[in-house]
Amino acid sequence: MLLSLNRMGPGRYALYSIGVLVALFLLFPILFIALLSFGSSQWLQFPPPGWTLKWYRDFFDDPRWIAAILTSLKVGLCVMALSIALGLPAAFALVRGSFPGRVALRAFFTSPMIVPIVILAIALYAVFLRLGLNGTFIGFVAAHLILALPFSIICIVNALEGFDEAIEKAAIVCGASKLEAICRITLPSIRLGIFAGALFSFLISWDEVVLGIFMASPSLQTLPVKMWTTLRQDLSPVIAAASTLLIVVTMAVMALAAFIRRRSEP
Amino acid sequence: MSSTAPVLVSIRDLVKRFGPTTAVDGVSLDVAQGEFLTFLGSSGSGKTTTLFIVAGFEDPTGGDVLIDGRSVLSVAPNKRNIGMVFQRYTLFPHLSVFDNVAFPLAVRRRPRHEIEQAVKETLALVRLEEFAARKPGQLSGGQQQRVALARALVYKPRILLMDEPLAALDKKLREEIQIEIRRIHRELGVTILYVTHDQEEALRLSDRIAVFSHGRVVQVGSGADLYERPADAFVAGFIGNSNFLPARVRGVDAERTAVELPNGAVVAGRTDSALASGGEASLMIRPEKLFLVNGRDAPDANYDCRVDVTLRDSTYLGDSLQREVVTPWGQCLMVRQTGDAEALSHAGTGAALTLCWHSGDARVFRKTAGSSAPRS
Numbered sequence: 001m002l003l004s005l006n007r008m009g010p011g012r013y014a015l016y017s018i019g020v021l022v023a024l025f026l027l028f029p030i031l032f033i034a035l036l037s038f039g040s041s042q043w044l045q046f047p048p049p050g051w052t053l054k055w056y057r058d059f060f061d062d063p064r065w066i067a068a069i070l071t072s073l074k075v076g077l078c079v080m081a082l083s084i085a086l087g088l089p090a091a092f093a094l095v096r097g098s099f100p101g102r103v104a105l106r107a108f109f110t111s112p113m114i115v116p117i118v119i120l121a122i123a124l125y126a127v128f129l130r131l132g133l134n135g136t137f138i139g140f141v142a143a144h145l146i147l148a149l150p151f152s153i154i155c156i157v158n159a160l161e162g163f164d165e166a167i168e169k170a171a172i173v174c175g176a177s178k179l180e181a182i183c184r185i186t187l188p189s190i191r192l193g194i195f196a197g198a199l200f201s202f203l204i205s206w207d208e209v210v211l212g213i214f215m216a217s218p219s220l221q222t223l224p225v226k227m228w229t230t231l232r233q234d235l236s237p238v239i240a241a242a243s244t245l246l247i248v249v250t251m252a253v254m255a256l257a258a259f260i261r262r263r264s265e266p
Numbered sequence: 267m268s269s270t271a272p273v274l275v276s277i278r279d280l281v282k283r284f285g286p287t288t289a290v291d292g293v294s295l296d297v298a299q300g301e302f303l304t305f306l307g308s309s310g311s312g313k314t315t316t317l318f319i320v321a322g323f324e325d326p327t328g329g330d331v332l333i334d335g336r337s338v339l340s341v342a343p344n345k346r347n348i349g350m351v352f353q354r355y356t357l358f359p360h361l362s363v364f365d366n367v368a369f370p371l372a373v374r375r376r377p378r379h380e381i382e383q384a385v386k387e388t389l390a391l392v393r394l395e396e397f398a399a400r401k402p403g404q405l406s407g408g409q410q411q412r413v414a415l416a417r418a419l420v421y422k423p424r425i426l427l428m429d430e431p432l433a434a435l436d437k438k439l440r441e442e443i444q445i446e447i448r449r450i451h452r453e454l455g456v457t458i459l460y461v462t463h464d465q466e467e468a469l470r471l472s473d474r475i476a477v478f479s480h481g482r483v484v485q486v487g488s489g490a491d492l493y494e495r496p497a498d499a500f501v502a503g504f505i506g507n508s509n510f511l512p513a514r515v516r517g518v519d520a521e522r523t524a525v526e527l528p529n530g531a532v533v534a535g536r537t538d539s540a541l542a543s544g545g546e547a548s549l550m551i552r553p554e555k556l557f558l559v560n561g562r563d564a565p566d567a568n569y570d571c572r573v574d575v576t577l578r579d580s581t582y583l584g585d586s587l588q589r590e591v592v593t594p595w596g597q598c599l600m601v602r603q604t605g606d607a608e609a610l611s612h613a614g615t616g617a618a619l620t621l622c623w624h625s626g627d628a629r630v631f632r633k634t635a636g637s638s639a640p641r642s
Contacts, residue, residue, distance in 0.1 A: 169323060170356035172344045174370035174417065181344075184373075188360045 030247055037240035044237060055241040065242065068226035075137070075222055076205040079144045083201035084194060086145075087152035094153070095160045106157070110150045120146065121214040128215070135217030143215050144205040151204060152197030159193020160186075192261060199257045203250060271298040274457050275320065275425060280329035282315050282481075289315040290326070291481035297459065299424075302451050304460045306468040306504070307478030313461045316478075317427050320459060322346050333425070349418030349456075353430040355410045357402035363389070363413050364398040370421040388420040389413075391450060408439040412446065419454065428460045432467065444470050465505050469493075477501050493552075497538065499631040502550045509556070509599045511549040513630065515541045523630045525549055528595035533571035535628030546633040553602040555627040558589060558619045569622035575599070577617045591621060 008015070032046070037055055039048025059065050093099075094106045112120065124143050125134065133139035163186060171181035187194070209224040216225045227242050275297040282290040290312040297303050305313035318324045320331055322343030330337050338346055357366050364385055365372075371381045389395045392412040402410055411431050418426055428447075432440040448471060451458055462468055468475045469489040476486045477500070485497040489505075496502035499510060513525035513533075518541060522534040525547055535549050557569060558577075575591035578598065589601040601621070613619060 164354055164356065166352050166354050167356045167358060169343075170350065170352060170414070170417075171358070171369065173321060173348060173350040174373065175344050175347070175421065176369075176373045177342075177344055180373060184369075185358050189358070191360075 033240050033243045034247070036237060037244045039237065039240075042237065044235065044240065055237040058236075058238050059241045059245070062238075064221075065223075065226065065238075068221050068223045069245070071137075071140075071220060072206060072223040075140045075144060076202045078141045079148050079205040080198045080202040082141065082145050083148040083152040084156075084198050087149055087156055087197055088194070090149075090153050091156035091160055094157055096165075109153050112146050113150045117147070117210045121211045124211065125214045134215060135220055137220065139215050140212070140220070140222065143211040144208055147208060147211065148201035148204045151200040155193045155197035155200065156190065159190035159196075163189050195260055196257065199253055203253055206253075207246060207250065271300055273297065274299040274301075274334065275459070276330075276332040276335070277316065277320070278330045278332065280316060280319060280331070281327045282312075282319060282324060283327045288481050290319070292329075293478075293481070293483050294329075295476055295483060295486065297457060300455045300457055302458045302460065302471060302473045304462060304468040304472040304475045305478055306462060306465060306475050308463055308504075311478035312481035313478040314429055317429055317459060317461050320425075321348060321350055321427055347421070347423050349421070349423035349426040351411065351414045351418050351426070351428045351431040353433050355402070355407065355414070355434070357405075357410055357413055357417075359402055361401075362398065363394065363400050363402070363405070366402065366413055367416045367420050370417060374421065384420050385416075388416040391419065391453070392416045392446065407435050408443055411435070411443065415447070415450070419450070419456070424457060426456050426458045428458060430461055430463070433462075433464075440467070441470075447471060469505070475505075477504060479504075495538070496550070496629065499548055499550060502629065502631070507553050507600060507602075508550050509553065511551070511593075511597065511599075512595075512633075513547045513549045515543050515545045515547050515630070518543060522625055523547075525630055527573065527593075529573070529593070531573055533573070533628070534625035535630040536626060537630040539632060541630065541632055548631050548633050549628055550631060551623055551628045553588070553600040554586075554604065556599070556601040556621055556623050558591070558601055558603070558613075558621055560613075560619060568624055570625050571628065572620055572622045575619055575621045577613055577615055577619055579615065580613075591619065593621075 035048065036044050036046065038051050038053070039045065040050035040052040040054070041048055090109060094102060094109070121143075124146070128134045128139050128143075133142065167189065168181050168186050171185040172178065176184065207224055208222075209228055212222045212225040213228060216222070216229075221229065223242065223246055227239055227246075230236070230242075231239055273296045275295075277293055277295040277297075280290050280293040281288070289310075293312065293316055295303070305316060307313045315324060319326050322338070322341065326339070331339060333346070357363075358369065361369065367385045367388055368381050371384060376384075385398075386395065389398060392415055394409060394412055394416065397405065397409065397413075402413070405413065414431070432443055435443065444467060447458075450456075451471075460468075460471060472489065474486060474488055475492055477484045477492065479500055485492060485501045487495075492501055492505045496505065502508045503510070511527060513527055516524040516526050516532055518524075518537075521536070523537045523541055524532055524534045526532050527549070533549065535551075541547055558575075573593060575593055577589060578592050579590040581588040585604065587603040589603065591599050591601055593599060599621070
């Protein structure tokens with residue numbers, strides 16, 4: 001390797017320090033909120049005067065928090081399923097198709113990543129108001145799906161482009177029908193891309209707050225929206241507990257992704 | 267392969283156009299049962315497109331492909347029961363070697379014990395039994411192509427298509443697998459259509475070779491046919507090394523065509539096509555059919571054609587001595603001396619020698635644009 005740590009001499013300790021500092025900088029807010037959630041101070045005092053699990057007990061004793069977390073999970077899973085169900089055929093069309101406007105369509109499919117979310121939220125609010133979808137479960141899923149689809153499409157398109165179509169042809173020569181070849185050979189070969197798209201889709205919905213605020217009703221709130229509305233009323237350490245739980249689920253999903261990736265590598 | 271074997275694959279006037287370009291331009295070929303036929307040509311000559319039409323991945327613009335006398339154009343590629351090995355590595359990356367080879371039988375819904383038996387036998391055929399549990403990513407390129415070969419043979423297709431399967435491998439490995447392919451062809455008697463751009467590979471493997479150029483088959487024949495009796499300058503240049511001398515036709519008789527070289531010397535060569543007297547032509551002679559003698563030596567009666575040359579360079583190659591000589595008109599010719607390589611070993615650069623050959627070993631081709639010396 002051109003840049004080898006072993007040949008850098010004392011300079012590498014500087015490099016290590018920079019790495020550790022950057023990692024700490026990135027981790028700081030997460031560590032901070034996690035520590036606060038276990039702190040005994042009512043007023044989010046830092047460093048905490050003592051340690052307690054009270055805020056977690058408060059969180060799980062409150063049916064509104066439980067409802068929010070269940071809503072978030074349900075919306076996230078629905079978004080994940082629909083994002084793959086729609087993203088998979090779209091990606092096949094974008095990669096394999098030869099219709100006019102294919103390149104333009106590909107750019108269009110990623111446009112929700114570029115449009116500012118607030119604008120998207122206002123537009124959706126206006127449209128959903130007319131359709132009567134505001135404050136409904138379907139409204140939540142539809143709104144989050146718009147944000148998630150570009151990610152699943154990009155993940156699957158990348159995987160599909162890295163898959164040699166000759167392998168599918170080989171399966172067909174072997175006697176498999178086109179559909180059989182796709183289901184038994186192509187899809188398993190690009191499964192990492194599909195998993196990645198699915199996990200991204202779930203996470204996007206899981207921690208989305210802007211669209212959620214516009215879509216929510218008093219009786220239907222996702223976890224981030226519930227946190228937001230609670231925060232506007234009072235600053236309680238229960239928020240810190242909710243935040244920590246949100247982060248734990250996110251990290252669990254990321255760990256799952258890493259685990260799957262490592263296991264499927266030869 | 268004996269010519270009495272029945273025709274299994276018949277390609278009739280095949281044409282394939284992609285927009286304005288014609289990839290295959292009227293190819294007709296009959297392949298006998300059990301034959302090893304190679305499509306030889308440079309890239310873009312239409313050989314792979316022809317193979318893909320036989321496989322069913324491309325629909326021809328015109329013409330027909332018959333297997334056992336029946337057109338297969340309306341048969342889907344997965345129903346043609348043809349085996350195929352591709353240029354690129356096409357093993358299913360998520361399946362083990364065993365499951366890769368079992369795949370064709372699995373989609374045919376064969377019983378489990380039959381699949382196991384057949385996969386074992388076929389892996390033994392390509393000598394990879396002990397790799398059954400590996401994933402493709404854990405195999406070398408050569409092993410991957412041998413597994414691909416096993417996968418293409420496990421359902422006992424009568425026809426095996428191979429599209430430059432060894433192109434990605436290094437020379438030594440390529441020669442090893444060529445020997446394997448020959449052995450497998452001998453053992454199974456499967457009919458093989460093989461595509462390559464490597465003339466040595468074609469000569470080594472094939473019963474017959476079809477030379478492709480610009481979407482057409484220029485000549486079909488055994489390796490010896492193509493080497494000894496090339497139909498035109500293109501084939502002569504593609505198969506083996508050749509010298510092409512510019513010539514003007516002087517006289518034509520049944521056996522030989524007399525031509526005049528640029529320095530006025532009149533020599534002769536054999537020809538198949540009728541040539542007009544006075545027309546421009548090209549005289550082809552293989553480097554190993556040329557002999558060098560000292561200018562003062564008595565002419566050998568066997569060598570009825572002679573040209574004075576100057577020695578430019580000699581290269582000792584172990585089994586032969588390669589000489590570069592320059593003709594009076596400034597053209598550089600290759601001479602390969604075997605056997606009595608010692609004879610003129612003392613001759614140094616600049617020595618005046620006489621180049622001679624037997625008129626029966628030279629061939630006269632009509633001069634066509636750009637075909638005088640396609641490749642050395």
